[in-house]
Amino acid sequence: MLQDLPVWLAHFRSQAAHPRQVPTTLDDTLTGRERRLIAASIATFQLGESSDGAQLRAAVRRHCAAQAEHPFVEIFALFIAEEQRHARLLGEFMQDHEIPEIRHAVTDRAFRRLRHCGGLESRLRLLVTAEIIGIVYYRALEVVTDCRRLQILCRTLVADELVHVAFESQVLLALRTHRPGVAKLLSAGEQCLLTAASLAVWLTHRRVLKSAGYGPLLFLRDCRSQYAFYRKWPPALRQPRSRHQDARPLSPHGS
Numbered sequence: 001m002l003q004d005l006p007v008w009l010a011h012f013r014s015q016a017a018h019p020r021q022v023p024t025t026l027d028d029t030l031t032g033r034e035r036r037l038i039a040a041s042i043a044t045f046q047l048g049e050s051s052d053g054a055q056l057r058a059a060v061r062r063h064c065a066a067q068a069e070h071p072f073v074e075i076f077a078l079f080i081a082e083e084q085r086h087a088r089l090l091g092e093f094m095q096d097h098e099i100p101e102i103r104h105a106v107t108d109r110a111f112r113r114l115r116h117c118g119g120l121e122s123r124l125r126l127l128v129t130a131e132i133i134g135i136v137y138y139r140a141l142e143v144v145t146d147c148r149r150l151q152i153l154c155r156t157l158v159a160d161e162l163v164h165v166a167f168e169s170q171v172l173l174a175l176r177t178h179r180p181g182v183a184k185l186l187s188a189g190e191q192c193l194l195t196a197a198s199l200a201v202w203l204t205h206r207r208v209l210k211s212a213g214y215g216p217l218l219f220l221r222d223c224r225s226q227y228a229f230y231r232k233w234p235p236a237l238r239q240p241r242s243r244h245q246d247a248r249p250l251s252p253h254g255s
């Protein structure tokens, strides 16, 4: 992980310089039925993407307190900007189809409240959970429409979110505790959070998700599969590290 930080920094810089585009020539027809089906749901996800990232920035600053030039500061700033770009892309689509933006949503409020708790690690645990669910949701949203612009928009978001989840998973792996009891407890807490959040999202977005063929259990299973792939990386991919290394803040040079 430590030696990967320059790679992640290069990735996020490259993404900022050359963001994935949704071609403007795509068919942009959204039928009245599709609009009614997705309006409230897409507005909730647009709200979720539009955080100013202040809490995350503060957590990153606290984590890197002793290293003002730590690459995390720039990586997370670019990451937050990318999420805000998602909000803009969704907002522009909504505006073009006269779907009003919303300012409050129950699930969004719950996630924002939880994000106020703990340090960088607990914030990342929440974030990665929300992003994993978002990936499954955007894939479902793509399925329920014939609007090419929305389909490609969903694929663009999923492509970005997959990289976000991989990045966050690596950081969490590097920050992990080596106390087995605590690690077990944290993992159980994360599984509970994923289950509760997945079911809450299914309930609040069930019209879209049912239309894509998802019942609550299938949706939960897909969210868990994504979780298992990223958060339980096979041991072969885990770099051997000493306890001494893991106790220190992440550094770009591994020193």
Ligand SMILES: [Fe+2]
Residues within 6 Å of the ligand: 049, 082, 083, 086, 157, 161
């Ligand atoms: Fe996003």
Ligand SMILES: [Fe+2]
Residues within 6 Å of the ligand: 083, 131, 160, 161, 164
């Ligand atoms: Fe993301």
